[in-house]
Amino acid sequence: MATKTERKLRSDGQRSRQTILRAAANLATVDGLEGISIGNLAAHIGMSKSGLYAHFGSKEELQLATVDTAGEIFAAEVIEPAETIADPLEQLRALFNRFLSYLERRVFPGGCFFASVEVEFGTRPGAVQDRITAVQQGWRGRLERLIREAQAAGSLDAAEDPAQLAFELDSYLLMGNTGFVLHEDPAHLHRARTAIERRLRQSGPQPSRRTRR
């Protein structure tokens, strides 16, 4: 059985690990995930390189743990608060609002962590890219599932292709992120919100199918 001192040490180590990874995730949205070497991060948080090596054996381990931490932050900030909403269309709307609020509140200094690293790691196959892709696919899959559920519930037009609609809605978020980060102007988030509302309204239930194309 662990003594009180051992538990205290382990808990300090856990806290310290979380602090390091939070700093790493922040830094990755500014300098890139590839910019996070153990040396660079050690200098940034004022810790010795050997101390960091004790936590993470390699740069790749550090990058993987950073992606996991960013995923947990994303889940806590965007996904989990929306999951309490039973109605699928309203849960979808809540996800988009939470995402835009997560950008506006600058949870990460350089915008959405995943939007940054998807582009950066698009050309770097390997374990880190796989982890990033899994988060991206989980997000897109969640949007598609909620769209299908909203179609089944009759609150979205059943004629919409869920994958296509999810792509379009996700596009507005991505462009909102890029514009907001580059211009530091929330007008880009408002444009994304306007686009989402228009698109959802337009794919609302169609009492009489329009024949016009």
Add this chain to the structure above:
Amino acid sequence: MATKTERKLRSDGQRSRQTILRAAANLATVDGLEGISIGNLAAHIGMSKSGLYAHFGSKEELQLATVDTAGEIFAAEVIEPAETIADPLEQLRALFNRFLSYLERRVFPGGCFFASVEVEFGTRPGAVQDRITAVQQGWRGRLERLIREAQAAGSLDAAEDPAQLAFELDSYLLMGNTGFVLHEDPAHLHRARTAIERRLRQSGPQPSRRTRR
């Protein structure tokens, strides 16, 4: 007056400069524009650091010249071929098709140069960010102008906000780029094309304004 030998030397220097900058622009879409140090680029193209310093006095000068070169490539690949089309809506469609083709043909190995560096330099104010922003604003401004011209010509609904419509159309291109780079699957480019066509059709001239919202 320059002798023939002097002209030959200058022209070799010009060619060499263009070769270096083309390599730098390619590398920037893989390693980031910040990843292009003079040392890194020298190793990549097999040239001495002092040779590169003779062309570019500093890393920032090299980055600025790289953005300019990427802008010239973008203009030649995407903008100029479409400019010959007189009808504004058709020119807009041609711009989108050229953009998607520029991605599919992998003009840059890591997708659209500007999509990559906009995210990367969003958090790095300075001369390089200003140059990138100017290209991005020029592109978006071009889309808005063509939308206004198409509205004036009666081929797009005059009730559309040109800036909002340009944002939405540009979003599909950005998401098409991100998906294509990350998954190496042209399905993402097809989704972008489908989204653009749907959106343009939907904002086509409205003979009788729909009252439904």
